[in-house]
Amino acid sequence: MDIYVQLLVNSLQIGAVYVLFSLGLTLIFGVMRIVNFAHGEFFALAALLVAVAVPWLIDFGAPLPVAYGLAFLGALAGVLVLGKILYEFAFRRFQRDMIGSFVLSVGLALLLQGLYIEIFSSASRKLPTLIEGTLRILGGAITTQRLVLCVIALLVAAGMYWAIASTRLGKALRAVSEDHEAAMLQGIPYRRIALSGFLIGTLLAAVAGALLAPVVVIGPVIGSSYLIKGFIAVVIGGLGSIPGAIIGSILIAVIESVGGYYFDPSLATIAMFVMVMVVLLVRPAGIMGNG
Amino acid sequence: MAKLPRALLVAASLCAVIGSYFSGSDFAANLIIWVAINVLMTASFRFVLLIGELNFAMAGFVGIGAYAGGIATTMYHLPLALALLLGAAAAGLISLVVGFVTLRAKGAYFLLVSFAFTEVLRLIYSKVDVIGGNSGMIGIFPPAYLARFYPAIVVLVVLFFLFVLYRMERSDFGKILVAIRNNDDLVQTVGIDVHLTKVWCLGIASFVTGICGALLAHANNVISPGDFSFLVAVYTLAYLKVGGESHILGAVLGAIVLTLLAQYALGFGAYEHIFYGAAIVIGVLLLPDGLFGLAQRMLSGRRWPEGSGS
Numbered sequence: 001m002d003i004y005v006q007l008l009v010n011s012l013q014i015g016a017v018y019v020l021f022s023l024g025l026t027l028i029f030g031v032m033r034i035v036n037f038a039h040g041e042f043f044a045l046a047a048l049l050v051a052v053a054v055p056w057l058i059d060f061g062a063p064l065p066v067a068y069g070l071a072f073l074g075a076l077a078g079v080l081v082l083g084k085i086l087y088e089f090a091f092r093r094f095q096r097d098m099i100g101s102f103v104l105s106v107g108l109a110l111l112l113q114g115l116y117i118e119i120f121s122s123a124s125r126k127l128p129t130l131i132e133g134t135l136r137i138l139g140g141a142i143t144t145q146r147l148v149l150c151v152i153a154l155l156v157a158a159g160m161y162w163a164i165a166s167t168r169l170g171k172a173l174r175a176v177s178e179d180h181e182a183a184m185l186q187g188i189p190y191r192r193i194a195l196s197g198f199l200i201g202t203l204l205a206a207v208a209g210a211l212l213a214p215v216v217v218i219g220p221v222i223g224s225s226y227l228i229k230g231f232i233a234v235v236i237g238g239l240g241s242i243p244g245a246i247i248g249s250i251l252i253a254v255i256e257s258v259g260g261y262y263f264d265p266s267l268a269t270i271a272m273f274v275m276v277m278v279v280l281l282v283r284p285a286g287i288m289g290n291g
Numbered sequence: 292m293a294k295l296p297r298a299l300l301v302a303a304s305l306c307a308v309i310g311s312y313f314s315g316s317d318f319a320a321n322l323i324i325w326v327a328i329n330v331l332m333t334a335s336f337r338f339v340l341l342i343g344e345l346n347f348a349m350a351g352f353v354g355i356g357a358y359a360g361g362i363a364t365t366m367y368h369l370p371l372a373l374a375l376l377l378g379a380a381a382a383g384l385i386s387l388v389v390g391f392v393t394l395r396a397k398g399a400y401f402l403l404v405s406f407a408f409t410e411v412l413r414l415i416y417s418k419v420d421v422i423g424g425n426s427g428m429i430g431i432f433p434p435a436y437l438a439r440f441y442p443a444i445v446v447l448v449v450l451f452f453l454f455v456l457y458r459m460e461r462s463d464f465g466k467i468l469v470a471i472r473n474n475d476d477l478v479q480t481v482g483i484d485v486h487l488t489k490v491w492c493l494g495i496a497s498f499v500t501g502i503c504g505a506l507l508a509h510a511n512n513v514i515s516p517g518d519f520s521f522l523v524a525v526y527t528l529a530y531l532k533v534g535g536e537s538h539i540l541g542a543v544l545g546a547i548v549l550t551l552l553a554q555y556a557l558g559f560g561a562y563e564h565i566f567y568g569a570a571i572v573i574g575v576l577l578l579p580d581g582l583f584g585l586a587q588r589m590l591s592g593r594r595w596p597e598g599s600g601s
Contacts, residue, residue: 035399090576098398099345100575103532106525107571114564228410231403239399266414273411276404277392284395 005140007257013146015253016153020208021226022233022245023160024201030177030240031197032095037105038086039230040223041112042079042202046209048116049075051125051218058128068130068214075210076203083202087195095194096180109223116220124219149211156207157246160200164242173197177240229256232272236279238289247287251275307446320442324510326550327442327449328503332523333530333542334456335499340536341460342492343472344397347524348389348405351412352382352497354519356504358422361431361514371433375448375505382501383494390493394486397475409521416516427515431508445506452499457539459495468492529567532574535581544582 021043028036053071058064086108094101133144164170172193175183184190208226216222233252237244252272259268279287310323332353339346360378363369369377393404417425433441459465467488470478479485508514527546534545549570553563578585 029399035402090572093576099343102345102399102402103528103571104575106528107532107568107575109568110525110564111568111572114562114566114568117564228407232407235400235403235407266418269414270411273407276407280396280400280404281392284397285400 002139003261005138007261009137009140009142010257010261011250011253013142013150014256015250016150016157017208017212017226018229018233018249018253019157019246020153020204020211021230022237022249023157023242024204024208025230026234026237026240026242026245027164027173027197027204028201029234030242031173032091032101032194033098034091034095034101034105035098035239036091036201037102037227038109038112039105039201039205040227041109041116042083042205042223043209043226044116044220044223045082045112046075046079046206047213047216047218047222048120048220049078050210050213051127052120054127054213064128064130071213072210075213076206079202079206079209080199083199087198091198092195109227113221113223120220122220124217126217127214130214143215146215149215153208153211156204160204161242161246169193169196173200228269229272232276235276235286238283238286241286241288244286244288304450307450308443321510322551322554323442324445324506326547327446328507328510329527329530329546329550330543331449331452331499332503332527333534333546334453334539335496335503336524336527337531337536337539337542338456338460338496338499339493340531341465341468341472342489344394344405344489344493345402345528346405346493346496347402347521348386348393348408348493349496349500349527350519350521350523351405351409352386352500353504353507353523354409354412354416354514354516355382355385356501357508357514357519358416358428358504359501360505361428361508362422364431364509365428371437371444371509374509375502378505378508379498379501382504383498386497387490387494390490390497394489394493406521406524409519409524413516413520416519423515425516427513427518428508429513431512431514433509441510445510448502448506452502453539453543456495456499460539464488464491525571526567529571529574531581533570533578533581535578535583535585537580538583541581541583544586548582 021039024042025036025039028034028039050068050071053074054067057067057070062070090104090108091101094104129145131145131148135142135144135147164173172183172188173196175186175188176190176193176197180190183193209222229252230249233248234245235248236251237246237248255272255275256265256268259265259271283289307323307327332349336346336349339349356378358378359381360374363374363377364371389408393401393408396404416422416427422428432438433444437444460468467478467483471485471488475485478488504519511518526549530545530549531542532545533549534543535541549567553566574581580587
C-alpha cells in the first residue's frame with residue numbers, strides 16, 4: 001500500500017510541473033498555431049536566473065525567503081522580457097505558418113541554449129533548501145519543499161484554467177484558438193490577444209522553471225528533457241486543448257514515476273512513445289483534439 | 292526557374308569525384324565525406340518536405356542505417372556494397388512501418404511524433420548490449436583495399452542518389468507529392484491513395500537516409516547512440532533553410548556552405564549551438580528563399596544563356 005501512495009505522490013510532484021509547462025505550449029499553439037520548440041528555453045532561463053540571483057542576494061545579506069522571493073520575481077520579469085523580444089522580432093511574423101515558425105523556434109532554441117552555456121557556464125548549480133523537513137502522507141514521504149512547490153504549481157494551473165474558462169481574456173483566447181477569423185469578425189483584436197496568449201504561455205514556463213529551481217540541479221540545458229515530455233503530453237492530449245494538456249501531463253507523470261520505479265527511466269520514456277503511437281492510431285489529433 | 296546549365300553540373304560532379312580521389316590528407320578526405328553525406332541527408336530531408344512534413348525521424352533513420360551497416364561489416368564481414376544496401380534497406384523498411392502509423396497524423400503531430408521517435412531510438416540503442424550499449428560500436432572500417440577509394444565512393448554514391456531523388460521529384464510521383472502538400476483532400480478526390488503515397492515518400496527518403504548512415508558509420512569507424520540525437524535533423528534543417536528549399540540544389544548548396552563554415556565553429560563547444568541556431572534564425576528571417584533563391588534573384592537580372600556552360 002505504502003508504495004502505491006508513494007508512487008502517487010511522486011506522480012503528483014512530477015505532474016504539477018509538466019502541467020504548467022504543457023499548458024503554456026498548448027496555449028501558444030492554440031492562439032498562434034506555433035509549435036514552440038524554444039519553450040524549454042523560457043523554462044531554463046527562469047531556473048538559471050533564480051539559481052544565479054539567490055546566492056547573489058544572500059551575499060548582500062538578504063534572508064533566504066526574501067532572496068527567493070526577489071529572485072523569483074526577477075526571473076519571471078526576465079523571461080517575460082525575453083518572450084516579448086522573441087514575439088516582436090520573430091514569432092509575430094510567423095503566426096499561422098506552422099512549419100516556418102517551428103523551424104524558427106528550433107533555431108532560437110539552439111541559439112539560446114548556446115548563449116546560456118556561454119553566459120551561465122555549463123556548471124550545474126544546486127541551491128540551498130528553502131523549507132526544511134519531510135512530510136508523511138498515508139505512508140508516502142515528500143519533502144515539505146516539494147509539496148509546497150506542487151501546491152503552488154497546481155494553484156497556478158487551476159487559476160489559469162479558471163481564467164481561460166471564465167474571464168473576458170480567456171474567452172477571447174478560446175475564440176481565437178477555435179477560429180481566429182471568426183473571432184476577428186466578432187471584433188476580438190487578434191493581434192493583441194495573440195501577444196497576450198504568447199506572454200501567458202511564456203510566463204507559465206517561467207513559473208515552472210522558477211518553482212523547480214530550489215529542488216533540482218540546474219544546468220543550461222535543463223529545458224530539453226522537459227520539452228520532450230511536454231510535447232508528448234500535448235500530442236497525447238491534443239494540441240491546443242487545455243484539458244488535453246492536463247490529462248496528457250498527468251498520464252506522462254504517472255508513466256514516468258511508475259515505469260521509473262518498476263523498470264528504469266529510459267524504459268518509461270519508451271513506454272510514453274508507444275502510448276503516443278497508440279493514441280495517434282486511434283485518434284490522429286490527440287484525445288481531446290478535434291481536427 | 293531558369294534552367295541550370297547541365298554541363299556545368301556534370302563538370303562540377305566530375306571534379307568532386309576526381310578531387311576526392313586525390314585528396315591526400317586525412318582531414319581533407321574526411322571533410323569531403325562529411326560534406327557529401329550532409330548533402331545527401333539534406334536532400335532526403337527535403338524529399339519528405341515535398342509532402343509538407345518536417346521529418347525529424349530522419350535522424351533516427353540515419354542511426355538505423357549506421358547500426359545496420361556497422362553490424363553487417365563488423366559481425367558478418369559482408370562486402371561494403373552489401374553493408375550499405377543493408378543499412379538502406381533496414382532504414383527503408385522500418386520507416387514504412389513507422390510511417391504507416393505516424394503519417395495518419397500530419398503537421399504538428401507528425402513532426403512531434405517523428406521527433407519523439409528519434410529520441411526513443413537513441414534510448415533503445417543505449418539499452419542493447421549487442422551493439423555496444425552506451426559506448427557504441429567500434430571498428431567499422433571499409434575493406435582495406437577500398438580505403439584509398441572511400442572518399443570517391445562516397446561522392447559517387449551521393450551523386451547517384453541525388454540524381455535519383457531529382458528524377459523522382461520531376462516524375463509524376465513527385466508531382467503527386469507536391470499536390471499532397473498543396474491540397475491533400477483534392478488529391479484524394481481524384482482517386483490517389485494519399486496515405487500510401489506519403490508512406491512511400493517517407494520510405495524512399497529513409498532508404499536514402501539509411502545509405503547516409505551506413506556511409507557515415509564506415510567513415511567515422513565508431514558510432515554511438517549520442518551521434519544520432521534529434522540534433523542531426525536540426526542541423527539538416529539548418530542546411531536546408533540556409534540553402535533554400537525550392538530546389539534540390541538549394542539543399543546541396545546549403546549543406547556545402549554550412550558544413551565548411553561549421554568547421555571554424557567546431558571545437559569551441561557551445562559555439563556550435565550558437566552557430567547553427569544563428570544560421571537557422573538568420574536563414575528564416577532574412578533569407579526566406581535561402582542562398583539558392585538569392586543566387587536566382589541575382590542571376591535573373593542577366594539571364595543565363597541557355598546551354599552554354601560558362
